[in-house]
Amino acid sequence: MIRRCDDLPDGTVLNADVCVIGGGPAGLTVAAELAGTSLRVILIEAGGEPGRPLGLTESSVADSQGDLAPPLQIPPRLGGGANEWIVRLPKMQRGVRMLPLAPFDLETRSWVPNSGWPITWSELDRYYQRANEFLGLSSLGYTLEEWEDTQHPRLPLEAHGFTTTMEHFASPSVFTKSIRQTLADCANVDVYLDGAVGAIDGAADQATHVMVDHGTAGRVQVKANQFVLAAGGINNARLLLSARDHAGFAGSQVATGRYYVDHQRIGVGSLTPSDPGIFRTAGLYDLTTRASTSVMGKLTPTEALLTTHRILHSGSMLLPKPPAKIEQGLTDVRSLVSRSRQPGTPRPSIASLAKTALYIARTGTQMAAQQRRLPPRIDAGWSGLTKTSFGRFSVETQIELAPDRNNRVHLGNARDQFGRRRPEMFWRWHELDLHTVKTNTALLATAFQKSQLGRFEPEAWDARPLLTTPNGAFHPSGTTRMGDNASTSVTDCNAKLHSASNVYVAGSSLFPTVGYANPTLTIVALAIRLADHLRPSAIAVAATPVSG
Secondary structure (H helix, E strand, O other): OEEEHHHOOOOOEEEEEEEEEOOOHHHHHHHHHHOOOOOOEEEEOOOEOOOOOOOOEOOOOOEEEOOOOOOOEOOOEOOHHHHHOOEEEOOOEEEEEEOOOOHHHHOOOOOOOOOOOOOOHHHHHHHHHHHHHHOOOOOOOOOHHHHOEOOEOOOOOHHHOEEEEEEEEEOOHHHHHHHHHHHHHOOOEEEEEOOEEEEEEEEOOEEEEEEEEEOOOEEEEEEEEEEEEOOOOOHHHHHHHHHHHOOOOOOOOOOOOOOOEOEEEEEEEEEEEOOOOHHHHOHHHOOEEEOOEEEEEEEEEOHHHHHHHOOOOEEEEEEEEOOHHHHHHHHHHHHHHHOOOOOOOOOOOHHHHHHHHHHHHHHHHHHHHHHOOOOOOOOOOHHHOOOOOOOEEEEEEEEEOOOOOOOEEEEEEEEOOOOOEEEEEEOOOOHHHHHHHHHHHHHHHHHHHHOOOEEEEEOOOOOOOOEOOOOOOOOOEOOOOEOOOOOOOOEOOOOEEOOOOOEEEOOHHHOOOOOOOOOHHHHHHHHHHHHHHHHHHHHHHHOOOOOO
């Protein structure tokens, strides 16, 4: 059943065995895995029904200090961030990148502060297999050998420290349609929309209920035996920190909100190939559909290279760009259309504009045919063009950031419409982050040169690199990190709070480190693992009435 909190009378009390807070991929996965069991599950989502992308909005963070901008906010809706997945796939579809963390991402690395997960790679890998099935991804895996063939060869960079890692792309409809319908039809799961959990309360070491804000001033209370915080990397920390404002439940710990981390995407330079034919032969690095699956390769440093140079993990994407004269022509066309040409700038010639228009028509038609969508984009299907239409590759690198204890989410004095304290944050570059960008870029340049692939020209920067996503990659993580030590982590290896017997966390806020991979596949894998853990523990207490 799916209902709106506004349809409930103020003061309504709901009861459940498991209360899931948040209807994004993490919360929906937990609820879907518990569907059909004997447990009574209530899922609370702050927003309404799923829909088309609305675009990211101003950050929910009231104030931010440091030299990195706070993350933008994903509009709250059932499906969470899946509503905003905007990688454009063939046949007018949308998706997002899926990739498991590498085994060494989970290990303690001596040069990476606060690194190391409390679970093993083999344990996580078991749930990656189930996550792939859950997301409807190909039975083919993520190894290069499964996707490389004579038509899609790897670039010859492994002798110089770089390998190729394959990414899959999943559809948002798994969360916005399929799971929504499953939960709507499920007898043991109730979903309540348009209600934001504002407070968790109970005894010092056990939560008994949450207060749900809705409408203008309405409040609903949900009592449960087990609680799962799945409200995102910022809000999971905010809810636990807010518990300090109450005399009852004290779920917050010294590490709550700390070790905030995200990815950063950086334009590191451009590669002008020695052989223009590479734009047709490097299809492994293009976003293409093969075996009914959208896939794409990225260049990643080997574990040996990371260890030798003591850098963080990263993945680099090759994005084709038009020849220089056409790029200038495209700039001229855009300035004429927007009337933004600077005074004194020479007018483009008719011949230049005509050549650019012909390029747009010819290349655009071919790209539309490859992508089977309108309007096409230049970053997918480029390897299938019959005639080389590009002059160089732009190289964009997504890097792992170091988990710094000083980077944190905390509560400020500003309050939201319901009187709840809004989060603030401090987020700065760590010296290891900057070392990684510089070193990895230099190593890429050397690899391109030694392999004779072409001339690499790095982007010039002084104190800070050129970010393509200044607010981070929208993967807020680390604020309720897993670990064995309660002074440096918030949850244990089963995602349960160290300080509470019945409160769990789902989502990327659990991640002690983030690798370079987009987090959704790992979020789903850990959520399935949590649901497995909740089944026996929740059933054991399901017969015990919730007090209070």
